[in-house]
Amino acid sequence: MKLFTIRNEKEEFVAVLKKDQKTLIPISALGLSHKDMNQFITDATEDEFSMLKESISLDFLPENVSENCIALSDAAICAPIPKPNQDVICLGINYMAHAEESARYKAEAFGGERSYPIYFSKRVNQAIGTECAISSHSSIVDSLDYEAELSVIIGKNAFQIKKEDAYDYVFGYTIINDVSARNLQTRHKQWYFGKSLDGFLPMGPCITTSDEIISPPNLKICSRVNGELRQNSSTAALIFDIAYVIHELSQGMTLKAGTVIAMGTPAGVGMGFQPPKWLHPGDVVECEIEKIGILKNTIK
Structure with missing residues (x-):
C-alpha cells in the first residue's frame, strides 16, 4: 500500500492510494480513527491492514466512502510523517x-x-x-x-x-x-x-x-x-x-x-x-x- 498524509482547509489526515494509482481514500472514511501517521504506524492492527488492502482493490466503493475520496492530482500532499516523534x-x-x-x-x-x-x-x-x-x-x-x-x-x-x-x-x-x-x-x-x-x-x-x-x-x-x-x-x-x-x-x-x-x-x-x-x-x-x-x- 501507499499511504499519504493529506491536508485540507481544516486538518491533516492519512489516506491510502487505490490500485488505480489515481484515487486517495481517507482512512477515516473506512472507519479508522488514527489521527495521524505516527498513530497509524503505532496502533494499526493486522485486521485494519487487511481491510485497507481489500478496499484499495475494489472497483466500486460504498457511496459513503466514494463521496469522500480525493483525486491524487488534486490533493495537497504533506510529508507522510509531518512531525517525526524523534530526530x-x-x-x-x-x-x-x-x-x-x-x-x-x-x-x-x-x-x-x-x-x-x-x-x-x-x-x-x-x-x-x-x-x-x-x-x-x-x-x-x-x-x-x-x-x-x-x-x-x-x-x-x-x-x-x-x-x-x-x-x-x-x-x-x-x-x-x-x-x-x-x-x-x-x-x-x-x-x-x-x-x-x-x-x-x-x-x-x-x-x-x-x-x-x-x-x-x-x-x-x-x-x-x-x-x-x-x-x-x-x-x-x-x-x-x-x-x-x-x-x-x-x-x-x-x-x-x-x-x-x-x-x-x-x-x-x-x-x-x-x-x-x-x-x-x-x-x-x-x-x-x-x-x-x-x-x-x-x-x-
Missing part, C-alpha cells in the same frame, strides 16, 4: 562511490574501506512534503546541496533484534532529501547543524508499506536538478544494509515505532562535481526511488 537517524557515506567523492571534496585520502557505519541525527521540527519549497537560508548558507535517500520506517519497538529478524520490524519506506549546508557542515566539523536547518527534511511523497517491496530492497534511486540527472544508482549498493543497521542500533537503543532511518546517499551530489554544483533559488530538485515515487521541491 531522524541518518547514515553517512553509505555508498562507496559517494565515499570517494566526499573524500575528494575534503581533499582527504580515501582508504577504500568502511569497517563501521557512520551514524548521525538530523533534527526536524516539521518535515516538508513534495512540491513544497526548500528555504535556501542564503544569509548563512553558500553551498546548498541535495542527497536522495531511501528511508526506513520502523513499525514496532525494536530492541536487541537479530539481523535475520530485522525486516519484521520495518513498516515501510519513503524518500528523503537530506538537504545539507556544506559550509556549516565543514565549519563545525560535524553534520548536525548543517543538515538540520528549518525545511531541510523534504520527505515523501508517500510511505510504501514493506509488503510491497522485496527484502532487502533493490530499488533504483536517482536525483535530478532542473531536469539534469545527477545521482543514478541502486539501493543494492548500500555498504551497510537495512538489516545490519537495525540489528546494530537495536543492540543498545530502542528503535521506537515511527523511527525514521535514512540509509545514506549515492554519488552525484553537488559537492562531488568539479567545480561543485550548488543549489540556488529557483532550482527544482527531484529525488526518485522505484516503487515509492518522486519527491519534488523548489529552492526559494
